Each structure stands twice: as C-alpha cells, then as structure tokens.
Amino acid sequence: MFNVAIDGPAGAGKSTIAKAAAKELGFIYVDTGALYRAIALNAARNNALDSTEKVIALLDSTDVKLGFSEDGTQCVYLNGEDVSSLIRTPEISMGASKVSAIPEVRAFLLELQRSIARENNVIMDGRDIASVVLPDAQCKIFLFASPECRAERRYKELVEKGEDVKYEDVLADVNQRDWQDSHREIAPLKPTEESVMADTSKLTLDESIQYIINIIKEAL
Numbered sequence: 001m002f003n004v005a006i007d008g009p010a011g012a013g014k015s016t017i018a019k020a021a022a023k024e025l026g027f028i029y030v031d032t033g034a035l036y037r038a039i040a041l042n043a044a045r046n047n048a049l050d051s052t053e054k055v056i057a058l059l060d061s062t063d064v065k066l067g068f069s070e071d072g073t074q075c076v077y078l079n080g081e082d083v084s085s086l087i088r089t090p091e092i093s094m095g096a097s098k099v100s101a102i103p104e105v106r107a108f109l110l111e112l113q114r115s116i117a118r119e120n121n122v123i124m125d126g127r128d129i130a131s132v133v134l135p136d137a138q139c140k141i142f143l144f145a146s147p148e149c150r151a152e153r154r155y156k157e158l159v160e161k162g163e164d165v166k167y168e169d170v171l172a173d174v175n176q177r178d179w180q181d182s183h184r185e186i187a188p189l190k191p192t193e194e195s196v197m198a199d200t201s202k203l204t205l206d207e208s209i210q211y212i213i214n215i216i217k218e219a220l
Contacts, residue, residue: 005129008143010177011150014125020209022123032126037087038078040095101184128187139219142191145201
C-alpha cells in the first residue's frame with residue numbers, strides 16, 4: 001500500500017487539498033483531525049472538556065469510526081451517530097486541540113488510523129502523521145501558510161456562512177492554536193527530516209492542489 005502523510009498547522013487547507021488529491025489519485029482520504037474532533041464532541045456533551053481525567057474515563061465507552069460514502073466522502077461516527085457536521089464548530093476545534101494533547105487519546109486513535117493505512121492507499125492528514133502515525137509513509141509533506149494568510153481564508157469562510165466575526169479574533173485563534181499544537185509535550189507539530197516543505201501562502205486553492213498532487217506523483 002502507498003501511504004501519503006500530510007502534516008501542517010490548522011487552517012493550512014490540509015483537508016481540502018488532501019481530499020481533492022485523493023480523489024484525483026484514486027486514494028482514500030483520512031482526516032485524522034475529525035477523529036479528535038469526535039472525541040472532543042463526546043467530551044463536550046459530557047461536560048468533560050476541561051478535565052483530562054474525565055476525557056480519559058470516557059474512552060472506554062467511546063466508539064469512533066470512519067465511513068466512506070459512495071463518492072468517497074468521509075463520514076465520522078461517534079457511538080453509531082454520524083457527527084460529520086457537528087464537529088466543525090470553533091468550540092469543537094479548540095476542544096480537539098485540547099484532547100489531542102492527551103497521550104491516552106492519541107493511543108486510543110492510533111491503531112484505528114494505522115489499520116486504515118495498512119489496508120488502503122491513503123492520504124492522511126493531521127499534526128503528527130509523518131512522525132508518529134505513519135513513520136514509514138512513502139511520501140511525507142508538511143503543508144503550511146502564514147498565520148495571516150490562514151486567518152484571512154478562515155475569516156472569509158466564516159463570513160460566507162453568515163457568522164459575525166472579526167479578522168483580528170480569527171487571527172488570534174489561529175496563533176493560539178499554532179502555539180498549542182507546537183508546544184504540547186506529546187507529538188508536537190513539526191516537520192520530519194523527510195518531509196517536503198510545501199508553502200501555499202501565495203497559491204490559489206487549485207494551484208495548491210496541483211502542487212501537492214505533483215509532489216505525490218513524484219514519490220510514486
């Protein structure tokens with residue numbers, strides 16, 4: 001099986017780009033962030049987000065699975081419920097960053113991620129895919145863009161959804177998330193020595209997708 005590991009900070013467009021690249025190449029796309037979001041949603045529903053002990057205690061009764069619709073769209077199931085749309089709120093984004101710093105949560109999801117990669121040609125994205133989850137991936141990419149660029153993209157996205165937000169607040173969120181992800185003790189966000197550094201700050205979405213596809217094709 002051929003595995004592609006894409007890491008990078010929040011808002012770099014990893015999911016959108018990886019999804020499009022996977023479709024083009026006939027690979028399965030695995031959004032690992034969605035798994036952590038599902039854990040965060042479960043914690044939020046049980047008023048446990050602020051307690052590491054409570055989050056860990058919930059794992060025994062938590063079932064997280066990935067499913068794929070006929071068109072290849074990834075669906076996330078939490079205890080049998082499709083929560084794909086419920087895990088995309090700002091609260092759950094921050095919650096995902098919190099729970100992903102818990103070693104027990106990472107261990108809980110690790111085998112699920114690896115088993116999918118063993119059985120399929122995958123493009124998997126996250127924060128520590130190349131370094132921890134799929135260290136033997138044949139293609140490793142660190143996808144990034146400047147914080148200002150990522151905040152601008154996110155701001156436009158939220159405004160289009162009709163949300164009342166300020167660019168400065170979105171930028172502050174991006175910077176806070178970056179700090180959390182790069183300073184955590186367990187699997188901090190950083191490129192590996194083998195990672196191809198891919199800066200999409202000055203590229204359009206279509207250009208970014210083609211850029212990543214070209215890197216993968218070269219590795220193939």
